[in-house]
Amino acid sequence: MQSETSARQWDGTLSPNDFNSSVAALCERWKEVNDSLPQWLWVPFPVVGDSSCNAAGYLTMENVYHQNASEEVSHEESILGDEELSDDATLVQSCGKDDMHVYDYHIVYSFNFRVPVLYFRGYRLDGCPLKLEDIEKDLPAYSLKGLRESKWTFMTQEDHPYLRRPWYTLHPCGTSDWMKVLFGSNAANNQPRPLHYLSAWLSVVGQAVGLRIPLGLYKSQ
Amino acid sequence: MEVFSEEAAKYVWGGAIPLQIRLHESEVTTLPPPPPALVLGSRIGYLPLLVPLIKPYFSSTLPPGEDTVWFDYNGLPLKWYVPIGVLFDLLSAEPERPWNLTAAYVINGNCKNIMNMAQADQFDLWQSLVKGRIPVRLYIRNVGESLEDLEDAPIIDSWDRISYINRAVEIHKEGGNYMTLKHAMRTLLPEIFGDEDPDNRYELREEGSHEAGSSFGDPETISMTRNDLVEETSFGSQRSSEANLIRIQGIEPDLNIPFSWVVNNLKNPDYFLHLCVFLRTSSCQAKAT
Numbered sequence: 001m002q003s004e005t006s007a008r009q010w011d012g013t014l015s016p017n018d019f020n021s022s023v024a025a026l027c028e029r030w031k032e033v034n035d036s037l038p039q040w041l042w043v044p045f046p047v048v049g050d051s052s053c054n055a056a057g058y059l060t061m062e063n064v065y066h067q068n069a070s071e072e073v074s075h076e077e078s079i080l081g082d083e084e085l086s087d088d089a090t091l092v093q094s095c096g097k098d099d100m101h102v103y104d105y106h107i108v109y110s111f112n113f114r115v116p117v118l119y120f121r122g123y124r125l126d127g128c129p130l131k132l133e134d135i136e137k138d139l140p141a142y143s144l145k146g147l148r149e150s151k152w153t154f155m156t157q158e159d160h161p162y163l164r165r166p167w168y169t170l171h172p173c174g175t176s177d178w179m180k181v182l183f184g185s186n187a188a189n190n191q192p193r194p195l196h197y198l199s200a201w202l203s204v205v206g207q208a209v210g211l212r213i214p215l216g217l218y219k220s221q
Numbered sequence: 222m223e224v225f226s227e228e229a230a231k232y233v234w235g236g237a238i239p240l241q242i243r244l245h246e247s248e249v250t251t252l253p254p255p256p257p258a259l260v261l262g263s264r265i266g267y268l269p270l271l272v273p274l275i276k277p278y279f280s281s282t283l284p285p286g287e288d289t290v291w292f293d294y295n296g297l298p299l300k301w302y303v304p305i306g307v308l309f310d311l312l313s314a315e316p317e318r319p320w321n322l323t324a325a326y327v328i329n330g331n332c333k334n335i336m337n338m339a340q341a342d343q344f345d346l347w348q349s350l351v352k353g354r355i356p357v358r359l360y361i362r363n364v365g366e367s368l369e370d371l372e373d374a375p376i377i378d379s380w381d382r383i384s385y386i387n388r389a390v391e392i393h394k395e396g397g398n399y400m401t402l403k404h405a406m407r408t409l410l411p412e413i414f415g416d417e418d419p420d421n422r423y424e425l426r427e428e429g430s431h432e433a434g435s436s437f438g439d440p441e442t443i444s445m446t447r448n449d450l451v452e453e454t455s456f457g458s459q460r461s462s463e464a465n466l467i468r469i470q471g472i473e474p475d476l477n478i479p480f481s482w483v484v485n486n487l488k489n490p491d492y493f494l495h496l497c498v499f500l501r502t503s504s505c506q507a508k509a510t
Contacts, residue, residue: 048361048384048500049410056386111388112356159300161387164380 012176013114016055018194025195033216045162059107066101066138100125115175118205119167143208229486236264238309244279245325251282264306268292289327295376307495310468311360314374354389355484358493363500403476466499
């Protein structure tokens with residue numbers, strides 16, 4: 001626990017080491033709750049010159065199917081797509097009956113905000129990446145509202161900090177504040193156990209991107 | 222040293238890289254090909270901001286229409302969100318002036334897709350600064366152990382060969398002591414900027430054990446060791462062929478200068494201190510992925 005912050009009010013953040021413990025706790029609990037769900041896996045990404053930094057890396061859960069995409073919508077998409085795209089490769093894509101959307105989710109520690117950050121990407125079964133318009137259709141309504149209202153501070157596309165490819169991400173600037181709210185007045189003086197941090201965080205962030213979280217994760221053990 | 226020097230800020234904000242931009246050969250539709258565009262790229266600016274500046278140079282040869290421009294150096298596409306000065310410091314190991322870049326146009330492309338990529342990074346700063354942490358972006362490039370002249374540094378053909386990471390450094394001010402750049406580098410990259418001196422090794426371990434609780438260094442440990450740090454000789458001011466090299470805003474600073482001075486005067490307007498490190502370690506040790 002941080003000596004400086006626990007004396008005062010907890011600021012809603014997590015130290016790199018606590019992030020690391022929280023990652024382990026989430027993986028374990030997730031597996032306990034449902035073995036058949038896609039699992040979280042920690043991929044360490046040691047940095048040159050600082051291999052002891054155990055928060056460097058990402059927690060990944062891949063191949064998560066999103067089932068809400070309807071055929072009708074995908075048909076419209078393909079027509080729109082034809083008009084917009086000049087890339088031949090995309091013209092031959094077979095949008096249609098199996099318009100299943102697949103998502104990969106990564107959780108990365110932000111050393112500046114000292115909070116976890118969600119990165120995700122979506123693609124079709126054939127590997128064709130989803131555009132923002134496609135992803136928007138998979139988002140819950142309240143997230144769409146957030147996206148429209150705060151274009152630059154909610155969901156944006158950025159280079160994945162370890163994979164260096166554009167991924168969508170939820171901006172972490174408000175995270176520590178709402179984490180404080182989430183843990184309520186109890187948290188004002190006592191920093192919550194880091195083991196609970198990530199699952200609590202995920203309960204909010206998962207909803208924002210339509211990631212389903214097993215309820216069992218929050219049942220007392 | 223002053224905490225903030227107006228002169229330094231003027232240099233940083235006024236700093237520019239002379240660029241010589243050629244049109245990518247696949248875009249050339251006229252003979253002879255259009256002459257290169259010579260423009261100044263502000264160190265703290267970004268390449269996409271140059272697009273309107275260079276367009277007139279090439280408009281005669283480009284087909285009409287909406288276009289997206291991207292730039293490359295020796296075949297490496299340049300990330301648009303990395304400041305021009307940092308790209309130059311990092312990729313042109315031995316400064317090449319003018320710096321030769323290539324512009325490629327994607328005709329009818331939709332600019333929005335690229336521009337939509339967030340530059341929300343600057344929000345990072347507020348949060349960090351409020352809490353006494355300095356946001357640092359490290360760009361680490363391994364130039365190899367045996368390299369004698371930076372001019373011979375291998376060409377970077379992929380961003381995978383560069384490790385660039387966001388980190389934060391906590392600044393503590395107590396008594397008359399100050400934290401040096403070297404100390405900041407140690408908290409960032411302990412295995413590279415730790416010292417061979419056994420005493421210092423011990424000190425680093427001390428810090429490491431404190432780290433179990435908080436994230437970066439403990440104020441007490443730092444203040445105890447700070448006097449020693451100031452005494453140490455720098456290895457950044459002279460370009461020895463064995464030393465690791467640090468470059469900030471084109472400057473290769475002495476590692477004994479106060480870190481707060483570096484931050485106050487050399488940070489970018491995004492409030493990040495962009496810091497290039499050239500490593501001279503054997504390649505197996507430093508896999509920059």
